[in-house]
Amino acid sequence: MNPLHHYLLLSALLFSVGLAGALTRRHAILVLVGIELMLNAANLNFLAFWRFGPNPEALTGVMFVIFAIAVAAAEAAVGLALIISIYRHFRTSNVDEVNRLKG
Amino acid sequence: MSLSFAILSGLxxxxxxxxxxxxxxxxxxxxxxxxxxxxxxxYLGLGAEFIGWVQILVYVGAVSILIVFAILLTRGAEAPPGRVTFAPWSGLIVALAVFITLAWTVTKSKALVGFAGNSSGDVSLAVKDVGGKLVTEYVLPLQVMGLLLTAALIGAVIIALHERKGRK
Known part of the structure; x- marks a missing residue:
């Protein structure tokens, strides 16, 4: 069995990759993909702390991950609907060109 | 570090x-x-079988396909004009700084020492236990989650349909 900090380092790496993608890519769908990666990194942290925690019988980490996955699925559905709506409106899915609110 | 974990994390x-x-x-x-x-x-290696299969069902089965459909509907597979934003280096530097901070915290933290005790014990997570917890102790969050998913579904449909309705 691997020690806890290996899982935490994997999670940190995944979070950083997702953050870099969400900050640097232009396409709105890829920004959403980066956000999904960050959410999954958080889920990995929950499961690692559940597995190595003092009483894993309580299943708290598992329950939190189940609800986090459900919320992430809802977020992905609404986010992709927003991207499709923005594409219909602006004829682009480049987040740099959707700047009508810019002062 | 075991070989399987190295391969899986690399993948x-x-x-x-x-x-x-x-x-x-x-x-x-x-x-x-x-x-x-x-x-x-x-996740399967961590002993959370149920979460592993839920991950495959929800993320690999649903969210990835949803993303592919969104790419199809926005014709995004055509080469976009630019690959990254106007300032890619700032984003990369921020991400690198976040990773360095997290990794430094994880490797240096003394709070993680207490978590090492359970590493050898075998934790069995039966789906029956998860289901029992969901319908007894966590029944209210489960209902709220169902409401949230319904609202998100209706909201997604309304948002995606709105423009076409206005154009008629």
Whole structure:
């Protein structure tokens, strides 16, 4: 069995990759993909702390991950609907060109 | 570090980096699916079988396909004019700083010492236990989650339909 900090380092790496993608890519769908990666990194942290925690019988980490996955699925559905709506409106899915609110 | 964990983490992170770097959006979405499968296998290795299969069902089965459909509907697979934003270096520097901070915290933290005691014990997570907890102790969050999913579904449909309705 691997020690806890290996899982935490994997999670940190995944979070950083997702953050870099969400900050640097232009396409709105890829920004959403980066956000999904960050959410999954958080889920990995929950499961690692559940597995190595003092009483894993309580299943708290598992329950939190189940609800986090459900919320992430809802977020992905609404986010992709927003991207499709923005594409219909602006004829682009480049987040740099959707700047009508810019002062 | 065991060999299987090294392979799985390499697969996960490599596919995530490929998903973020690839120019073709469909390839990016498929790389995301590979990364999520790797993560599901890591969950299985952690002893959380139910979460691993839920991860494959929800993320690989539903969210990845949803992303592919969104790419199809926005014609995004055509080469976008630019690959990254006007200032890619600032984003990369921020991400690198976040990773360095997290890694430094994880390796230096004294709070993690108490978590090492349970590493050898075998934790069995039966789906029956998860189901029992969901309908007894966590029944109210479960109902709220059902309400949230219904609202999100209706909201997604309304948002995606709105423009067409206004154009008629």
């Amino acid at each position: 996960t992170v490599g596919a995530a980096v490929a998903a973020m770097c690839w120019r073709n959006l469909v390839h990016s979405a498929l790389c995301l699916a590979v990364s999520l499968v790797g993560l599901a296998l890591v």
